[in-house]
Amino acid sequence: MKKVRIAILLLTLCVVLAACGQAAPPAAVGGGSSSSAGTLKGETLSTGTVTVCRIVDGAETGELLLAELNGAENGVYLLTVGNLPVTVDGQSSDAKDLTDGMTVEVEHSGAVLESYPAQFAQVMSLRAQTPENGSYTDLCGLWLKVLDDLWSTDPGLNGMEGGGTVPYVGVDLSAAPGDLTETEKAAVVWQFGRLHGAQALTGTFDELAEQGYIDREKLFWKDGVLFSITADEQGETADASLPTLTFDAQKWRGGDGAYFFSDCVCVWPERGTWTEYSIGSEAIS
Incomplete structure (x- = not known):
């Protein structure tokens, strides 16, 4: 009888030790103005780093001058659209449908070339959003x-x-x-x-x-x-x-x-x- 009790105690101790050895789930990573949270209306969450900008100039040529929204004064970027995947209001599109004054999400690797204006090192996609009724001010x-x-x-x-x-x-x-x-x-x-x-x-x-x-x-x-x-x-x-x-x-x-x-x-x-x-x-x- 004593042997049975000892066996039960040993089994219980093993279970407790196993539970204590398990790692806690990783904490969520976030923060900063360039995050994947806060996507534009109609878009899905991105897996890359996303920087939200205004097209200041260059939409007609595809050579975009961008100003980061809610960013510091040095949040100015140059971006050549080229063959980048582009969506406008969630629909597949291309550079010709972009307009100065639009708000855009630039999905990129997170690395930025420290020139002025700055440049995103690796851009994956560009997602643009027209305000309701097409009424943005530019x-x-x-x-x-x-x-x-x-x-x-x-x-x-x-x-x-x-x-x-x-x-x-x-x-x-x-x-x-x-x-x-x-x-x-x-x-x-x-x-x-x-x-x-x-x-x-x-x-x-x-x-x-x-x-x-x-x-x-x-x-x-x-x-x-x-x-x-x-x-x-x-x-x-x-x-x-x-x-x-x-x-x-x-x-x-x-x-x-x-x-x-x-x-x-x-x-x-x-x-x-x-x-x-x-x-x-x-x-x-």
């Missing part, structure tokens, strides 16, 4: 258009005395209307400089003067031009029933060298993007 495209129009107006302000154009352009979007993120602003500034062969600098007049670019005493920027867009809170619109942006824009080379777009109005149509705008008046100094 504010980045609007501000790029305004800046480009200013560049083309009074082009003498962009030139150097010995020939050629200024090597620097400063861009101040700190008071521009709309809801651009700091990353989107950074992407707009970089693209504007690239389009005109100049090094783009982000900053206000005071910031660029403190950094030694602008001569504050002489009120002159010898080798650069400062572009700025500011909200015009007093602006009036012809159709108050539609979302409207009112703003002023200027480029400044010095106290006697500047050009102004004043009382500008951009009305968002019921479908489409912020692309066309009107200028109330223009001035030069």
Whole structure:
């Protein structure tokens, strides 16, 4: 009888020890702005790293300039679509169906080349989503258009005395209307400089003067031009029933060298993007 009890005790002890030796299940891995959680509507969860971005420019060529949403100011990327698998609203598609202003999920290996703009080392797919009713704003495209129009107006302000154009352009979007993120602003500034062969600098007049670019005493920027867009809170619109942006824009080379777009109005149509705008008046100094 005693032998039976001993055998039962030994068997019980073995079971307990076996249970204690089992490993606990692995903890879930997550965190960070580039995760596989939070996919766009209509899409399935990804097995790779996913970074959510806005197409700032380049959809028409397939050479995308992207701004990471909810990312730091350096979350700006270049991506060539090429033969990447592309879906739009969950349907198989290709690069020609992408549009500036779309939100996209870039599925990649997680490695990023630390250039500026950065580049994803290995992209697996691109998933785009059009907002409900197709109504996204593409504010980045609007501000790029305004800046480009200013560049083309009074082009003498962009030139150097010995020939050629200024090597620097400063861009101040700190008071521009709309809801651009700091990353989107950074992407707009970089693209504007690239389009005109100049090094783009982000900053206000005071910031660029403190950094030694602008001569504050002489009120002159010898080798650069400062572009700025500011909200015009007093602006009036012809159709108050539609979302409207009112703003002023200027480029400044010095106290006697500047050009102004004043009382500008951009009305968002019921479908489409912020692309066309009107200028109330223009001035030069």
